[in-house]
Amino acid sequence: MKKSGMAILLISLSALHLAVLAAGFLSPYDVAEQDRQFPFAPPTRVHFIDAEGTVHWRPFICLLAEDAAQFGVYHEDMQKCFPVRFLVEGTPYRLGGVFASRQHLLGVDPPARLFLMGTDGYGRDLFSRFLHGGQISLAAGLLAMLLSLGLGMLLGTASGFYGGWLDAAVMRFGELFIALPWLYLLFALRAFLPLNINPSQAFLLLIAVIGSVGWARPARLIRGVVLSGKERHYVLAARIFGGSSLYLMRRHILPQTYSIIVTQAVLLVPQYILAEVTLSFLGLGVGEPVPSWGNMLASLQQYHVMVSYWWMLLPGVALVPVFLGYVLLANALQTRAI
């Protein structure tokens, strides 16, 4: 890939992560805010042209009203329109968990509601929940990746550097993890752990389970690099000068593994995000009322939701750019590494 392509890719990926981090600011509403009047409301249409045909420079939306004849079917009341406002005061939140603020990027004046991705069965704004859910899912993916790579680095370096029985033991143990079908292993581990726990415990549990399952492959790759790396002449020279094992590993051997670690990290993150999505989708991960990318899709398991409310699929569709970013980055890194 060209350098400019790589730059664009990195910038858009970071922008996605920043958007999720700044979920409080970018989302119009709070994740738990229920609008019981509007369950399963479709995405709000943003207009530029009003009923008389005049063009407005500022986008506006119209008040939603439920059909008198049919339950759960809405139409727009084109007589009552409200402009979309930027930087409005709304529900308080903490940006990145630190800075308290009430400023929201987008908003409309009260009787009207701005549902960019529609609402779920409780009348909660899907767009806000998607952004906040990303915090859970991305954090789970990133933290599980750190755990997995940390374990892999520790065990891989130790087994490559010391060799002997330690090497044999670690590698045989790792083979068990590689031999097991990945999703089955996750399921099995999850089966042995308590089911009914609160979301924050579930989050930590999820990271521990996902992270500890995937250590074997990176450990094997790192071990390979360490095996060849410790025979390099400058490493031998450093050893002859009296460098301790720890010093040698930290200063001379680990730096050789960095490129593999970065590539592995980029490969693992989407895989682990997907693991969180899958487990939460099946009700084995982070549960309500906390949103996560997985449990937002869970309601699609009900037939009537699947049939009638297409926008409930939007959180799933919105995952694709995130994964695509990681996949393209991994491709670029792999072709460069060879």
Add this chain to the structure above:
Amino acid sequence: MRYLGLRFLQSIFVLLGVSLLSFIFLELAPGNFFDEIRLNPQISGATVASMKKQYGMDQPLPVRYFRWLDSAAKGKLGFSFAYNAPVAPLLWARARNTLLLTGSATLFAWLVALPLGILGAAKRHRWISHACELFTSALLATPDLLLALGFLFLAVHFRWFHAGGMFSRESAGEGTWALSKDLAAHLVLPVAVLVLGSLPILLRHTRAAVLEVLDSPYVRAARGHGISPWRILFRHALPAAINPLVSLFGFSLGSLLSASLLTEVVMSWPGLGPLLLEAVLARDIYVVIGAVVFSTVFLVFGTLLADFLLFAADPRIRTEGLA
């Protein structure tokens, strides 16, 4: 041959290790099936204790493990609490459905991936190759879960195929021909999801394997001799490119039982996936362990089979042991 024998022994050890590991996790885990039962006020403590005794759950871990090994050797793989039946027949009934689904999906995926991958490698730098690349990246970025949900949505919305399940209710009691037609209609969607899910990986590996050979000096020499491009591709390049593909094929065989878990759950295909999910939720631990071991058997023997095939297909590996 010694190499193959060694690999076989190694596989057996992996299986033993996996089952032992599952039991150790089970021992460490808080709560079990009987704790859930104990919550029911209509069941007395004495009943729970006698049930525990009946299933041998009051015994220490090593005893239970060896009992389980014994029952596995007899082809039972332990006992399901929830179904009150031996695990193996339970698993087998579901595994057949899974194999039907994944077998047809694997067949289709390879039938599509091989020609497309070879074409993509042969026509490098052409638009077809770039299109291939773009297509695989996009597919790789679309999670299976989303594919399954999306297909289900489209199917329900446009009333395309039969969505969900394996047979329609109306088709019960009809002839074999009508039944198989019904089955095929139900197969279309999950197979499509599985094919699209595994296609990008197969395509990439095929393309990379063929490309690598096409870049090698002997192919350049053949080209220099004026041999036609198609003959080079099929006669000279493909036999040499088959090595990584055989390993990949072994992996695809190995993952026959485990690849479709999520798709089965979403599309309510009565395979191993829904059974496993139920067992996890009910903490029916022997079914979970049984399913894990069962699918590991497949994975391990899939790779083993790939090794055997490689041994047969690649003369370089055959002579390695002799030298």
